Amino acid sequence: MSDDTQDHDGHSGSRRDFLYLSAGAFAGVGGAIALWPFVDSLNPSADVLALASVEVDVSQVDVGQRVTVKWRGKPVFIDRRSEAAIAEAVDTPLSDLRDPETDAQRTDRPEWLVVVGVCTHLGCVPLGQSASEPRGEWGGWFCPCHGSHYDTSGRIRKGPAPLNLPVPEHAFLTDTKIKIG
Amino acid sequence: MSAGNQQPVGNGLVKWIDTRLPVFSYLQKEYAEFQSPKNFNWFWNFGAILTFMLVLMMITGIVLAMQYQPNTELAFDSVERIMRDVNYGWLLRYMHANGGTFFFIAVYIHMFRGMYYGSYKNPRELLWILGVVILVLMMATAFMGYVLPWGQMSFWGATVITNLFSAIPLVGDSIVTLLWGGFSVDNPTLNRFFALHYLFPFLIFGVVILHVISLHVSGSNNPLGVDPKGPQDTVSFHPYYTMKDSAGLAIFVTIFAFFVFFAPNFFGEPENYLPAAPLNTPAHIVPEWYFLPFFAILRSINFDIWFIEAKLGGVIAMFGAIFVLFILPWLDKSPVRSAKFRPVFKWFFWIFLLNCLLLGWVGGRAPDDLVFEGLGLKVIHLGYLSTFWYFFHFLILLPLLGVFERPKPLPKSISESVLGGGTAGASATAKPMEKA
Numbered sequence: 001m002s003d004d005t006q007d008h009d010g011h012s013g014s015r016r017d018f019l020y021l022s023a024g025a026f027a028g029v030g031g032a033i034a035l036w037p038f039v040d041s042l043n044p045s046a047d048v049l050a051l052a053s054v055e056v057d058v059s060q061v062d063v064g065q066r067v068t069v070k071w072r073g074k075p076v077f078i079d080r081r082s083e084a085a086i087a088e089a090v091d092t093p094l095s096d097l098r099d100p101e102t103d104a105q106r107t108d109r110p111e112w113l114v115v116v117g118v119c120t121h122l123g124c125v126p127l128g129q130s131a132s133e134p135r136g137e138w139g140g141w142f143c144p145c146h147g148s149h150y151d152t153s154g155r156i157r158k159g160p161a162p163l164n165l166p167v168p169e170h171a172f173l174t175d176t177k178i179k180i181g
Numbered sequence: 182m183s184a185g186n187q188q189p190v191g192n193g194l195v196k197w198i199d200t201r202l203p204v205f206s207y208l209q210k211e212y213a214e215f216q217s218p219k220n221f222n223w224f225w226n227f228g229a230i231l232t233f234m235l236v237l238m239m240i241t242g243i244v245l246a247m248q249y250q251p252n253t254e255l256a257f258d259s260v261e262r263i264m265r266d267v268n269y270g271w272l273l274r275y276m277h278a279n280g281g282t283f284f285f286i287a288v289y290i291h292m293f294r295g296m297y298y299g300s301y302k303n304p305r306e307l308l309w310i311l312g313v314v315i316l317v318l319m320m321a322t323a324f325m326g327y328v329l330p331w332g333q334m335s336f337w338g339a340t341v342i343t344n345l346f347s348a349i350p351l352v353g354d355s356i357v358t359l360l361w362g363g364f365s366v367d368n369p370t371l372n373r374f375f376a377l378h379y380l381f382p383f384l385i386f387g388v389v390i391l392h393v394i395s396l397h398v399s400g401s402n403n404p405l406g407v408d409p410k411g412p413q414d415t416v417s418f419h420p421y422y423t424m425k426d427s428a429g430l431a432i433f434v435t436i437f438a439f440f441v442f443f444a445p446n447f448f449g450e451p452e453n454y455l456p457a458a459p460l461n462t463p464a465h466i467v468p469e470w471y472f473l474p475f476f477a478i479l480r481s482i483n484f485d486i487w488f489i490e491a492k493l494g495g496v497i498a499m500f501g502a503i504f505v506l507f508i509l510p511w512l513d514k515s516p517v518r519s520a521k522f523r524p525v526f527k528w529f530f531w532i533f534l535l536n537c538l539l540l541g542w543v544g545g546r547a548p549d550d551l552v553f554e555g556l557g558l559k560v561i562h563l564g565y566l567s568t569f570w571y572f573f574h575f576l577i578l579l580p581l582l583g584v585f586e587r588p589k590p591l592p593k594s595i596s597e598s599v600l601g602g603g604t605a606g607a608s609a610t611a612k613p614m615e616k617a
Binding site for chain 1: 337340341343344345358359360361362363364365366367369373459460461462464465466480483490491492548549
């Protein structure tokens with residue numbers, strides 16, 4: 001108690017100042033930490049995360065055919081690409097790309113392209129899954145919302161989207177079964 | 182200090198309550214005897230109209246919530262059930278849906294009124310800022326409410342708008358996942374939007390109370406923008422403005438009722454009568470009309486600015502278009518409030534208003550549509566121009582006008598101007614000073 005009087009010069013804090021500040025700091029930090037459960041409760045819950053992977057049987061998919069599966073509430077495009085489409089994707093020089101990635105980096109087996117079918121601009125689903133839909137200038141996908149064009153490797157070539165269609169984590173369980181996620 | 186200074190009002194029970202809880206003397210003071218400039222025009226009705234719309238939205242919303250199911254499997258059908266099976270459900274839903282539209286019509290008129298007559302200037306800066314806070318809350322509420330019917334436009338509107346946050350560097354994707362509660366707009370998203378859509382009107386109500394308290398400190402602005410000099414310049418709020426507000430409200434509600442009963446889907450999007458389909462994007466995603474100007478600004482930044490990518494640039498511009506309203510009181514340097522006495526600003530105000538309408542038109546069209554076939558002029562080009570003008574008006578024009586514009590002489594008082602007959606009288610009354 002008596003050390004209060006020593007501190008009128010303002011240099012060193014008294015015991016009381018120390019207790020006051022540390023109690024305040026603890027209350028502040030503790031209050032901030034107590035907010036976290038409320039915020040984190042908004043993040044994906046265990047049951048949502050449990051649905052995070054799907055297995056797809058692709059034995060019925062022909063060469064040149066594209067199928068859509070739903071994964072984490074989003075469409076995933078699976079494209080069994082023709083030789084021509086693979087060649088086009090492989091031969092594209094990286095300098096032509098806005099988000100440079102080689103086709104090999106984006107595919108496990110060149111015949112199968114697996115990408116999340118959500119435009120990286122503002123989240124629309126690009127067209128091009130059926131042959132009757134517009135596929136854009138590079139024969140991949142075309143987003144009707146704001147006009148982004150993707151090539152046969154799902155890479156952005158033209159339009160407002162900044163990034164390539166993302167490749168989800170996926171693995172071939174057998175030759176005809178893909179696990180996504 | 183306390184309300185105890187005031188004489189309690191009324192007799193009997195009213196007096197008994199008022200001595201213990203001075204609600205009656207408060208109402209008497211702030212809403213009955215409250216002195217307001219006597220020269221309000223009809224544009225001063227919109228405060229009362231907005232209060233009415235807020236209450237109407239809350240009442241219709243509460244009864245609708247009793248019938249609505251915030252679940253992706255049930256939401257769309259529960260809205261159809263409200264329309265077909267619930268007693269007067271069609272009326273309640275159409276009042277609520279069109280109520281959103283008319284709420285925004287009223288709030289935009291209210292804001293343009295404030296801009297024309299300089300109502301945001303000293304000492305009403307905070308009053309204006311609270312108003313912008315209300316606008317932002319209204320926009321958030323309207324956006325989340327539009328998601329609830331879980332139609333195609335609900336789903337894709339929510340997807341596009343929540344994806345805006347993914348433009349934020351580093352933490353963008355985590356924020357979007359946090360907003361969604363999953364990996365796409367889905368059931369958790371719908372649930373929280375419903376909870377927040379129910380909560381936000383009460384927040385708006387709270388800020389409206391602050392808005393009105395702040396208004397009652399400085400008193401209302403008026404079409405001349407000069408402060409009342411004494412009792413000869415004012416009338417009591419009741420019965421003068423309670424009656425005038427009622428008359429204006431009656432006209433407004435009549436127009437509102439016309440749309441509710443005869444054109445309930447006029448402002449709606451047919452696409453939203455299709456259930457949400459997460460794997461199938463509609464060809465044109467457009468927001469509700471009251472967001473179109475901001476949507477146009479968002480889309481007009483489709484080029485990289487230095488190191489800022491186009492997507493982030495658009496988001497910054499769109500939020501900037503709202504943020505700039507917060508600092509408006511400090512951008513407009515002119516000491517003269519009313520545009521009546523600002524010959525140059527007056528013209529730029531109308532250009533600004535037309536520019537906002539143009540932005541709205543641009544926002545509703547596809548960016549690559551041609552405006553004039555021959556010229557090759559696209560909608561996006563008008564978007565560049567009108568987006569530029571929006572910011573040019575606030576950031577360059579208003580500060581410069583405050584310095585270079587020469588305002589007309591102000592009337593000495595409201596009374597003189599009113600009795601002298603409008604603006605002509607205003608300049609005439611400025612001279613007698615010299616004669617005297």
